[in-house]
Amino acid sequence: MNTPSPSRGAASRNKLLRAAAEELADSGVLEVAAVARRAGVSTGLPYRYFGTRSGLLIAVVYALYERLDGACAVREYDAATWAEREQLRVRDWVDFLYAEPLAPMILGGLAGDGDVAACHTGQLSRLIELGARNIAHAQGCGELPADRDPELLAAAVLSGTTALVSVALTRTPRPPATAAATQLWAFVAGAVGLPATT
Numbered sequence: 001m002n003t004p005s006p007s008r009g010a011a012s013r014n015k016l017l018r019a020a021a022e023e024l025a026d027s028g029v030l031e032v033a034a035v036a037r038r039a040g041v042s043t044g045l046p047y048r049y050f051g052t053r054s055g056l057l058i059a060v061v062y063a064l065y066e067r068l069d070g071a072c073a074v075r076e077y078d079a080a081t082w083a084e085r086e087q088l089r090v091r092d093w094v095d096f097l098y099a100e101p102l103a104p105m106i107l108g109g110l111a112g113d114g115d116v117a118a119c120h121t122g123q124l125s126r127l128i129e130l131g132a133r134n135i136a137h138a139q140g141c142g143e144l145p146a147d148r149d150p151e152l153l154a155a156a157v158l159s160g161t162t163a164l165v166s167v168a169l170t171r172t173p174r175p176p177a178t179a180a181a182t183q184l185w186a187f188v189a190g191a192v193g194l195p196a197t198t
Contacts, residue, residue: 009049012049016056065127072092075092082138082144087185094165098174098177104169
């Protein structure tokens with residue numbers, strides 16, 4: 001069975017998103033004309049798909065978080081215990097951010113207007129909600145101590161993850177991803193009440 005190819009419009013939109021991500025990673029700024037040049041399209045085409053420069057930036061942020069979701073954030077891990085599953089998630093989270101050219105910029109707070117900031121904040125809130133449900137489930141199953149607030153723990157873990165990886169990505173030389181993941185897991189395990197060697 002042949003899989004239908006994406007529509008021309010979807011292909012053009014994806015091409016523009018790739019060009020925008022590359023431009024942002026290479027130059028640290030997003031100019032619509034530069035994105036159009038990189039994509040080999042007219043200057044007006046990005047506006048057709050994204051409306052404004054902010055709309056294009058928001059689409060880039062959403063696309064990064066969609067990739068993060070697929071790599072680890074909403075992934076189901078096949079391991080016997082919560083600790084084993086989450087240790088795998090931490091490893092994959094660090095690996096994803098190490099490999100993602102936009103990670104330093106996004107983690108550092110992508111410059112943009114209020115709409116871009118609101119998009120970023122919304123994605124972080126969504127990840128905190130996912131984490132809180134995950135922690136609450138493990139508490140309900142008796143795998144984690146139940147005396148800690150799941151939402152506050154999820155917020156602390158996400159903030160700690162962001163800070164740790166942000167620092168690691170800006171170091172020269174950059175510490176190996178495995179070392180960063182080990183340090184991060186020790187933090188996560190301690191925060192939720194597990195021994196770091198779990």
